[in-house]
Amino acid sequence: GQSLEQPSEVTAVEGAIVQINCTYQTSGFYGLSWYQQHDGGAPTFLSYNALDGLEETGRFSSFLSRSDSYGYLLLQELQMKDSASYFCAVRAMDSNYQLIWGAGTKLIIKP
Amino acid sequence: KAGVTQTPRYLIKTRGQQVTLSCSPISGHRSVSWYQQTPGQGLQFLFEYFSETQRNKGNFPGRFSGRQFSNSRSEMNVSTLELGDSALYLCASSITGGNTEAFFGQGTRLTVV
Numbered sequence: 757g758q759s760l761e762q763p764s765e766v767t768a769v770e771g772a773i774v775q776i777n778c779t780y781q782t783s784g785f786y787g788l789s790w791y792q793q794h795d796g797g798a799p800t801f802l803s804y805n806a807l808d809g810l811e812e813t814g815r816f817s818s819f820l821s822r823s824d825s826y827g828y829l830l831l832q833e834l835q836m837k838d839s840a841s842y843f844c845a846v847r848a849m850d851s852n853y854q855l856i857w858g859a860g861t862k863l864i865i866k867p
Numbered sequence: 868k869a870g871v872t873q874t875p876r877y878l879i880k881t882r883g884q885q886v887t888l889s890c891s892p893i894s895g896h897r898s899v900s901w902y903q904q905t906p907g908q909g910l911q912f913l914f915e916y917f918s919e920t921q922r923n924k925g926n927f928p929g930r931f932s933g934r935q936f937s938n939s940r941s942e943m944n945v946s947t948l949e950l951g952d953s954a955l956y957l958c959a960s961s962i963t964g965g966n967t968e969a970f971f972g973q974g975t976r977l978t979v980v
Contacts, residue, residue: 760909789968798871798957798971799910843909854900854923855969857909 758782758851760858762844767864768834776829776842776861784849788820788827793860794840802829802842831863839865869894871960873972880979885946888975892939892960898922899941900969901933904955913956916941917963948979 760780768774778788787806791799803811805820805827817830831838841862845855872891880886892899898917902910912925916935933943939960945952955976959969 764907798973799959800971801968804968845910851912852923854912854915854925855910856912857902859907859909 758846758848758856760844760846760856762842762858762861764859765862765864767866770834770836770865770867772834773830773832774834774863776831776844776863778827778829778844778858780825780827780844780846780858782825782846782848782850782856785822785825786847786849786853788818789845789847789855790816790818790829791843791845792840793843799843834865836865836867839863871958871970871972873956873958873975875975876973878975878977880948880977882948882950882979884948885944886948886977887942887944888956888958888977890941890943890958890960890972892941892958893970896960896962896970897939898961898963899935899939900959900961901941901943902957902959903927904957904974905953910957913943945977950979953977953979 762778789804790802793799803818810819815832820827841860843860844858900915901913915923919935930946935941955974957974959971961969
């Protein structure tokens with residue numbers, strides 16, 4: 757079956773760097789997405805990786821290693837507004853290409 | 868360009884009742900997916916509609932159903948509500964459904980009492 761694992765909670769200090777890991781188990785992997793969701797808000801798209809390597813978008817970067825079934829989201833120069841839940845989601849053949857979601861990582865940022 | 872609109876935002880229903888939720892996707896988007904989100908859980912996929920046809924279905928009981936209209940607007944219906952159906956119901960639209968990016972509405976928070 758399909759499964760995704762990510763830490764339930766991560767705490768970091770404002771201005772620091774934090775990495776949120778995601779490991780997945782699926783067949784026919786297609787790509788890994790990251791979404792951000794603030795409390796009471798809708799998930800918003802952050803990044804997508806289909807190939808190995810690092811994708812950078814401003815302060816956020818996302819990495820994928822297909823051979824290790826592993827990815828991470830890297831947030832730099834943390835700001836208080838980055839406090840949110842971060843979800844990894846996999847699109848794979850065995851889910852008929854629907855997004856399968858991790859349970860989310862709550863990022864707590866301290867001043 | 869208007870975003871994804873879900874109505875109503877909040878709903879309180881009694882066990883045994885039924886409920887219909889609505890989702891208007893972004894103009895030009897033909898795929899609408901529905902998700903259930905409960906506290907501490909990821910998004911659980913309910914179903915996806917594309918061009919008025921259900922293209923994918925998650926592992927939910929038959930009490931959960933949906934449809935899509937010719938203008939791509941979608942509705943989901945839950946019959947014989949149970950307490951465990953209390954959740955945030957999110958819909959997401961994308962151009963074709965296989966896109967890397969899905970755009971979410973603010974959700975409908977359903978409380979079953």
